[in-house]
Amino acid sequence: MSQWYPKNGRVIFHIDMNCFYASVEMAYNPKLKGKPLAIAGNPEERKGIIVTSSYEARAKGVKTTMPLWEARKLCPNLIVMRPNFDRYRMASKEMFKMLAEITPHVQPVSIDEGYMDISECQELGSPIKIAENLQQEINNKLDLPCSIGIAPNKFLAKMASDMKKPMGITVLRKRDLPHKLWPLPAREMHGIGEKTAAKLNSVSIKTIGDLANKDVYQLKQVLGINGERLKNLANGIDSRPVDPDAVYEFKSIGSSQTLPNDTTSELDIRKLMQSLADNVERRLKRKNAAGLSVQLMIRYHDLKTITRSKKLKVYIEKKEDILYVANDLLQKHWNLEPIRLLGITVQDAEEKQHIAHQLDIFTYEKEAKKEKLYTVIDELSTKYGENTFKKLNKNKDNDQEQPRTSFQKDFLDDYKK
Structure with missing residues (x-):
């Protein structure tokens, strides 16, 4: 063993x-x-x-x-x-519960993937045996297939899990790199997107092996400090621990949505902006957080995408404040071409317990008067859904909230509850 x-x-x-x-x-x-x-x-x-x-x-x-x-x-x-995101969230919760029954060292990274550190699980048998039992348990109890990568670090484990799908179990050790990892195209390496792959190709790096053996000085010239990080990963060097608390770490909270049709309609755009700001406010409240900057993302009909942000002097968390800054960014940077997608993100976010509030007496009194109203609205929204008051006067057919194609990570600690 x-x-x-x-x-x-x-x-x-x-x-x-x-x-x-x-x-x-x-x-x-x-x-x-x-x-x-x-x-x-x-x-x-x-x-x-x-x-x-x-x-x-x-x-x-x-x-x-x-x-x-x-x-x-x-x-x-x-x-x-x-x-059906409720259905997916429930399945994810049950899956992570099974992981947590093996070891407390579980780090969810998305709704359908996560890491485990089983270094202290020798009494359960070999890693392959543990993986086989876990894979079968998930399949038997949830009727869901999964692939498992086994390695000495997170990067190699991630690469290993991609090597055999579906229902694969792959071991990737450092001694396996020359024949299992290095022959793969650089684009297939976790952490390398199309733009980075193009930059690597410009300096004759076509495979992960080419990256692993490239001079670090040349890599830094092309990719900056990220070049050295990628070279280390290609050589199987990754010291990041499996951190169960990483799910609570965040620096930005955002929401984006594709419009039904490419549009220049200011009415449709403003309506979506309000919805996005409302989503961001709700997620900030869930995290009990506020942020120091707002970013607006605009994707045009030709898929050209721009992001523009504004740094603020004070932390914000309210929908109206977020929307005010986002609308200002839209007014300054929208070129009036048809818009396909919009996104609003509050960045430089911190939990409010870590933020030193410096409210003057007038601001304090103003906010204190609103606090009971905010509390009642939040309670009603939680019980009956968002926009509780607006729904009384809205046509039922127009009130159906469209599902999002992206999935927020607010729920990733559900399995602990």
Whole structure:
């Protein structure tokens, strides 16, 4: 057992749920199993954008972020469903509970993936045995497939879990790098996007092995300090611990949404801006936080994307303050071309207990008078849903909130409750 549990090393798992949203729907309705299934955000609007798809759909060329019309062209018998985030969140919670039963050292990183440090789990058997038992338990109890990467650090565990899907278990040790990791294209390395891959290609780095063996000085010239970090990762060097409390760390809280149609309608744009600011305010309250800057993201009809931000002198948390700054950024930086997507993010966020409040007596009295009203509104919103008062005068059909294709991380500690 000692060769599996090195005295001065770690044994890390990366658990990656396979086609998670689609797999949850198949578990909920077994008749969907074996069929090409896609989960699409707002399928009635813009003909939908693919959020995820089953392996049967992927075999036909269906990919995440692909427009639904294109996916249907590739796979005419594609079954399309709207996202059911409550269902996915519950499945995620149950999955992470199973991980936490093995070790307290569990770090969720998204709804469908997380890390475990099993270095102190020798009494449960070899890492491979633990992985096999965990994989089978998740499959038997939740009817969900997953892949597990086993490695001495988080980066290698993440890379390993991608090497065999679905239902794969892959071990990746440092001695395996020359024949398992280094031959892979640099673009397939976790942490390298298209722009970074293009920069690496410009200096003749085409594989992960090329990156691992490149002179660090040359890498810094191309990528700055990130060049040295990527070189270390390519060589299997990663000292980051599995941190169960990392889920509570945040520096920004935001919300974004695609418009039903590319638009220049100021009415539609302002309406969405209000909705986004409301979402951000609610998430700030959930974190009991405030932020020092606001960022606006605009994605145009041609997919060109810009982000503009404004640093503030005081922390803000209220919807009206967030919206005021975001609208100012929109007025200054929108070029009046049709907009496809908008996003509002409050950055430089801190928990309010860490923020020194320096309110003058007049500000304090003003806020104190509002506090009871805010409390009542929050209680009603929690019980009956947001915009409780507005709903009394709104047409029912217009009040249906559209599902989001992105998923916030506010819930990632649910499994501890």
